[in-house]
Amino acid sequence: MYQHEGILITVDCIVFGYEDDLLKILLFKRWIEPSKDQLSLLGGWVNKNESVDDASRRVLQTITGLENIYMEMVDVFSEVHRDPGGRVISIAYYALMPITEENKKVVESHSAEWYPVHEMPELIFDHNQMLEQALSKLRSNATTSLIGKQLLPKRFTLLQLRKLYNAIFQVEFDPGNFRKKVLSLKVLEQLDIKDTSESKKGAYFYRFKEDGSNDNNNQIFKVDY
């Protein structure tokens, strides 16, 4: 119906995971020209019969084998010459997923690997910039609501949660104050089981409440980053 020129659209996903007290992202060896064999984010075309969200979900699911991955749009990257192979606009998403033995296998079968965020190699095109912005948005979201549901196991201790926050912001949160702040949000529930692997005394496991959406528009952590 309209008379105008179409443009190629892709999604690129900054997939965050958490392992060994480190925030990591998933990187791929690019398999087509240009920049074949260089490291890149997970990406894919947006088809005419799907929304951008759907495309991103599809791409993520193909590579990780997981459904219902948590995603959030980061930004649109549309500089005319950002991709030497043609005029391509990319919508960047960040995604959060647990790193488990199972999906590690699936991921590796696609020759993808987990890299620590804070020692990032050079990526193709504007992908390093995408990562920076994704990290910035992740941090911003982590100050507004309590994140971790998608990065930690179902059951986790407050130590694990705090270490996740330490890894995200690259700061040391005060153990006592962090605990009190987190519990005051009332989005976690304590379980009767203790984790004895990380301390002699043993720490109670917690999990996110089923209903518990926190996230009013106010800040819960004040951090400089």
Place this chain on the structure above:
Amino acid sequence: MYQHEGILITVDCIVFGYEDDLLKILLFKRWIEPSKDQLSLLGGWVNKNESVDDASRRVLQTITGLENIYMEMVDVFSEVHRDPGGRVISIAYYALMPITEENKKVVESHSAEWYPVHEMPELIFDHNQMLEQALSKLRSNATTSLIGKQLLPKRFTLLQLRKLYNAIFQVEFDPGNFRKKVLSLKVLEQLDIKDTSESKKGAYFYRFKEDGSNDNNNQIFKVDY
């Protein structure tokens, strides 16, 4: 170089202005089918030889006659059937501009009109949703940094600034506390001139400092919205 199908891309701009103590946005009568003559946001195609930012800037400049309009991306709207006329992905931006006598004329010459945000008529497609999200993002930004530079005259009183914030959040900020908070940010400088139009005593004019970028990542106003 790539083999894939292109998609039509547009930008839609939620243009905010401020007049008569009201936050307003610019609406247009759509001039093409489908939904001809219905109210819509300012929009336009993204061409192959320009970035999405550039397209938005171009569209804004054409209609308002202003260069360097402040813009911020809001979101991507890409549901497959959002536009009955075809498969069109739209990138929404909000823009801030002063409502002056001059640009009022330019704007009206394009048969656009300023409508108060809080009594919004029905708009085409998903444009009402775009407005909601734009307003939400504007509010979020207004809690993180002091806005007003693009919506108020170069010189303004703290009363004017406070009324702008009242209009944006639909609440009444406390005069004394608002003043103290705003001045503590040190992004405004007091001028030697007073405005006597709004009070008998006269209030000092202020302006935004040249360098003065506030905007660390922390919240300056706590408001529920």
Place this chain on the structure above:
DNA sequence: ATAGTAAAGTGTAAATATAACACTTAAAGT
């Protein structure tokens, strides 16, 4: 078995920030 250890968890006190509201000041209009 006892002492040392390391994180779990609680407590506290000073410093800041917030919120509500009272008060003083200035000048214009009657």
Place this chain on the structure above:
DNA sequence: ACTTTAAGTGTTATATTTACACTTTACTAT
């Protein structure tokens, strides 16, 4: 002279933040 209105300052109670110190628990090493 008096009233009015916003400008601008001050005050107090409460809440939040920050930086620690302290107690508890149970495993580990001697």
